[in-house]
Amino acid sequence: MGQALPPWLERGLADLFPAGESADPDQSLAARLQQAAGAERPLRIKLGIDPTGSDIHLGHSILFRKLRAFQDAGHTAVLIIGDFTARIGDPSGKSATRVQLSAAEVDANADTYLAQLGLGQPPERALLDFTTPGRLEVRRNSEWLAGLDLPQVIELLATSTVGQMLAKEEFANRYGSGTPISLHEFLYPLLQGYDSVAVASDLELGGTDQKFNVAMGRDLQRHFGQRPQFGLLLPILPGLDGVQKMSKSLGNTVGLNEGALAMYSKLEKVPDAVADDYLTLLTDLDPAHGRSNPRERQKALALAITASRHGLEAASAAQADAANLVAGEMKAPSVPEASLAAIPFPAKAFHLLSSLGLCASSSEARRQIQGGGVRLDGEKLTDLTLEFSAASELEGKVLQLGKKTFVRLVP
């Protein structure tokens, strides 16, 4: 008897397995949910993150949104900080062996992750529910992985074959193309799977690229005599380029830490083709919202996403500022200020640009000037040898690089 899944759960789903329609709570998630409700035992929803970088971006946040939805439905989120596995590196989606991180780096990253997820922030801005008792468990997988001894590691390795490992798309591609695969990388899916055993997970969330690893969790749970978890996979969010997945290394991300203006102005430009995905996965709006007017649609989704992070007021202000910036106005109140205090005068114009951090190097700054990309109070700078003799010449003026970068010069 196929009970329906609740809409909050189905929204944006890419894959769910097993996807049985029966009344068997091991095969049908709907049945499992019902059983849990009857027994008043919340399900344990596992989500693992590897603290390999310092910033969480919107691509990650779709998983946290779903995890939050489970929390709000009364279930227990088990957030696993992969402090141990991060040091191996997840081969998923990687075309090369990942650099191994030090324990200290991993710790620092883990802390910033939790902060970005809303630890210590007002609950309405927090991505996860950190406050309601029983709704969140944060675990580090070094708790159980760091203490494994060799016989245990061998037991894990013995559950899988080289053929099975090579069935994983990423491994297969790398093997086929002659890209090196280190043996320790085979350990990664096993350890992630063992995490499921360690926390007795009922359901694991992940991106579609996690299918192999989530399935491995089921195998290992079965091996250790546990009830296998469900796997619930969400799509990989396309990045701002609309083609490749959102990934920091591709530079097509929006970070959760970004300011309202930066966030809004990136999002209002997402390609029309991915607007559906963004609306479905990152907002609570109807995905059909504003479909007749693509431009309005972009603005609506940019506003909604920015507001979920910064509040509606800040998001609206960002929207107004963004409009001003594009119109070539630089009167927007949120133009950041840059102090001239540290600049030794006399200063050449290009030196100013690099010292203020607008350009990565003074050579780049000269090129930008040559290319006509630099304006002072709206007036294009063209003279490479232009030199300012004192800070007072510049105070209060607005320095502009390209269309998007503005800085107001202050003493």
Added chain:
RNA sequence: GGGUCGGUGCCCGAGUGGUUAAUGGGGGCGGACUGUAAAUCCGCUGGCUCUGCCUACGUUGGUUCAAAUCCAACCCGGCCCA
């Protein structure tokens, strides 16, 4: 362990002794255009308060007037054999 091929700028990839930061592509950044964007076209793409001076072709040393290009050792990787 043996054999063999290879390691070039953000990435891919030319270049095998002699102007030149080093062809080309991708990406990125600027300019024009546009409903933002994309596409297209144009310019730039090692650093330096720069008409010049530095640093660069896995690492270290060597040969040479001169090396990314030759030699040696070492490190890393692919393939074949064991």
